[in-house]
Every structure is written in C-alpha cells, then in structure tokens.
Amino acid sequence: MKRRWIFGAAALLSIVLAGCGSSTEESSQSSKSAATEVTAEATTQTINYLNKEYTVSTEVKNIVAASLESMEDAAMLGIKPVGVLQVGGKIPSYLAEELTGAQLIGDKMEPNAEAILTLNPDVIVGSSKWKEDIVEKMNKIQTTIPYSHISTNWKENLTVLAQLGGKEKEAAQMIADYEEKATQSKAKVQEQLAEQTVLVIRIRGGVMYIYPADVYLNPVLYEDLGVPVPEVIAQVKAQAEISLETLAQVNPDAIFLQFETSENADAPQTLEELQSNPIFKSLKATQNNQVFVNAIEPLAQGGTAWSKMKFLDITVEKLLQ
Template sequence: MKNKLFLTAIIAIFMLLATACGNGGESAPKTSSKEASTQAKEESPKKEETRTITYLGKEYTIPMEVKNIVITGAMEAMEDSVLLDVKPVGAMTIGGKFPEVFSSIVENAEPIGEKSQPDFETILKLKPDVILASTKFPDEVIQKLEKIGTTIRYSHIATDWEENVKFLGELTGKQEDATAEIEKYSSDLQSAKEKLKETVEGKKVLAVRIRGGNLFIYPETVFVNPLLYSDLGLSGVQEVQAAKAQEQISVEKLAEINPDYLFIQFENNENAQAPNALKDLQQNPILNKTNAFKDDHVFVNVIDPLSEGGPALSRINFLKEAVSALTK
C-alpha cells in the first residue's frame, strides 16, 4: 500500500513539472485577434502619408507636410517664396552668393549651385521633399533632379503668375496668404487704372533691359510687359508686338521708337564686361533728343534689377512704382 501511494505521488510530481516547463514557468496570457492586429500595426514601419497636388495640368505626389524645399534655376519660385515667406533648405546663388532681394528667405539655406548649374551632390544631401526647378532647364538636368526627389518644373511664363502663387501656397499650406496677395494686386490694379486713365492715354511706354552692354526688348507676354500692356491696358509698341523672344535693338532703333516713358533694368553681374553701359546710354546724344529723355521720364531699376518682371512679387512692386512714374 505504501509503495502504491509513493508511486502515485511520484507521477503527480512529474506531471506538475511537465506542465510548468510547457508554460515557461508561468501561464501565458490569452491575446485576442484584435489585440494581435493592433500589435502588428505598431511593430510594422509606418507608411508615410502623401497627397496629390495638381499644377499646370500635371499631378504630383508629395508628403502631407512639405518641409524640405530646394529651389534651383527658378527665379520665379524664389520671388514667390519671398512673397509668401517660404524658406527653402537649399537655394541657387548668383555670382556665388544669395542676392539681397532674397535675403529674407535664405538665412538658413544651403547654396546648391548657380542659377543654371545645380549642384546635384549638395541637393542630394539635403534630402528634399520637393525640388522646384526652372522650366528653362533642359530635360537631362530635370532627369538628374528627379533621381534625387520629386521635381516640379516651375513656370517661367509671366502669364502663369497666378497659377504659380496658388501652387506654392497649396504646396506649403499658405493658401490663404496666396489668395490674399492675388486679391490685393487685383484691387491695386483697378485703382492704378483709374489714376492712369488720362495721364498716359496715347503715350508710348517701353521697358528695356541692358545685358552684356546691349539693349533688349521683350514680347508683350514677357518681362514687365504683361503688366504694362495687358493689366494696365497701355498702348502697345509696334516693336514689342512683333518681338518673338528677347530681341536686341540698337540705340538708333530705340531713338526711332521714341518712347514717352522708358523703364530701364540694369544689373551689374549681367554687365560685368560692360560696367559703363548704363552711363553711356544715359549720355548718348541721340537718345537725349527722345521724348522720354527730354521730359525726364527715364526710370532706372524701379524694382530690383534681378526681378524677373512677370512673377507676383515683381508685379506688385512694379505696379506701385509704375503708377508713381507714369503720373509725373
């Protein structure tokens, strides 16, 4: 009897040990399928949320919050960034430095190459969410940028200025600011047209650039011309209407046009080989016989000489200065 009881006790002890070993020394808590699913989601890497943005008829997939923007080649994007206070992590230089006109947005930006020569290695290191590149860039440059990150061609066409501002506003969450700037320009434009209704009627107004020491005019849809001839509705100049692109003209041709008001844009870096070109033009005896020079209606750099003319910032600033000049 004692032997039988002893054997039974030994078997019970072995069963308890087996059970303990099977549970790792403690009972395993039960996990519901819902808890298991939640745990799996938490442990799996989170997929970055994206959104789709449409610009000039093309769709782009971008992060929900765009933080790192690089601007290369697109002066229009730089001007719009100043207008909306968008600070890129990387921006192009001109003559090896950031122009003063962009100082408010490039304080912490990395130089990423010259206007027409992007530094791809530096751009790659900045890990951009979006690269804003000029529509003037050749396809091979765009293709290299696209290998780095989402690259969007920012229009250099002056008539796209509203689309540009709206797009940058949507890209950076500043839609309200963009809308406010467009509406303010529209309001200021109506006031300007009223002021100029009689003062410049029938007058020739011309805007030119001096580049490389030479004089250039532009088509009606380029430079500040859309503001002068479309927005303000001033009388067109035949030579401007006939121009297909940037077109060089001689001093004699400018005298033949004989503008009543003349706006001149002169930037030092663009005239490094001809630093006295503006002075020579102002002292030219042929031009001094034209209406604009005789009436003291010649205006130099009323906006920053690096301004493109077509973007919103250029328009806003030029409108204000043009009204002041054209009412003298």
C-alpha cells in the same frame, strides 16, 4: 453508438474552430494590410500644376527653391527654403533677408545635385527653363516641379508654392489685393497714358533688349494697367535686340531701364555710355526725366508675385500724376 457520436461531434467542432482561427488570422492580416495601405496613401498628396500632376509628401518641410522665380515667391509668402540659388556666390541681396539661413545650391543654369541631396528635400521647385537632362537628374533626388518662367503663369506659380508651404490663404489674399489695385489704377492709367509710349528695356551683355507684351515685366504695363502696346513690342515674339536707331524712331515717352552688373560683366560701362550718347539724350523720355534706371531690382524675374507687385507700385508712382 453514443460514444462514436460524441467523438464525431468533437472532431467536427475542432475542424470548425480551426477554420474560424484561420479566418480570424486572415481577417487580421487583411486589416493590417488595409491599414498599411491607408497609412501609405496618407503620407503623399497629389498636386495639380499647369495641367500636370506631381506626387509629394503630405508634410512638406524641406523645400529647395532651385529657381529665382520660386525664390521671389517664397520671399513673398514667408516660406523658408532649405536651399536656394546663388548669384555672385551668395543669396541675391534683394532676397537675402527673407531667405537667410538657406544653403546655396549652385547657379540657375545647373544647380549642384550633390548639394541638394544633402538637404534631404521633400520637393525641388526648379525652372521650366531647365534642359531635360537637368530635370531628370533632379527627379532622381526628389519630385521636381518645373516652376514656370512665363509671366502670365504667376498666379499658378504662387498657388502651387503656397500649397507646398501651407500658405494658401496668404497667396489668395495677395492675388486679390494685386487685382484690386490694378483695377483701381487702370482707368486712371488709360486716361493719362492713352497717347503715351512706355517701354521696358533690359541691358544684357552690353545689348538693349525688349520683350513681347506678355513677357518679363510687360504684362503689368500692357495687360494689368492697360498702357497702349507700342508697335515695336507687338512685333517681337521673344527677347529681341533693339538698336539705338530704332529706339530713336520709337522715341518713347517713358523708359524703365534695367541694368544688372552680373549680366553685363563683359560690358560694365554700357549704361554710362548709353546715358551719355547724344541720340539717347535726345529722346522724349530723357528730355522729360522719364528714364527710370533700376526702378525695380534689376534681377527681378518679372513673372512672379514679388516682381509684379513691386512693379505695379513703381509704375503707378512714376507714371501717374
């Protein structure tokens, strides 16, 4: 009986040990699986931008700036994209120094997907102007953020790009500096320009255009500095043509006139013809030397930190005594 008990105890011990071994193995495998999940989670991050979420790498190194807006903000933040858009076959001259070394990826309407793919991007910062098929094509390459072309989204734009490039503190300081300067200048602007009519006019394809108060460079004038919104601006809902006759009726006190050669390839003489036109020469702005041609870079997109900060300085310099 004693021998049988010993044998039974030994068998039982073997079963227990086998069970422990299986449990230990399962525990080990479970731990490895959990560790793998943690590692996988740690390699990506979720970024919130204009009420949508985008998943990108936790270590974003290769940023493709596939919009002029993101290129301007990258230049402001000191971020070096690996790829940028071209204008006339090269990096736009006003951003060339800050973005030197970046590869060209095509034009703003439809960047070259093959060129972008070779750059192995961690994220593509595109444009909200893109059509759905372009967005879909870019998302197949890498997560694509449709950088807003709406001027009033400039803070959100700067902030999301700063998150991607590790420049959050710089972005926050830029926004604070801008708001402080605008606030300091606003009282003086409202005092001196209370009865003044100021317009931003952009010549494209040989035609003069104006924009709503919250579009292009206008928010700097009408929102941030408190310049009175002219009736002709209040009436438009999008980019709208303004004729020379209507401009004469408005008869503005000051005009910021934008003329970019690449946007007027079929009408290169438009600016000279306008300036020599008797009606234009009779305007109060012309008579008082308050027509400022390309006071800010004519390719400036308007709704970016770069554009707003430059135009704020220019507006204060040109319009205030």
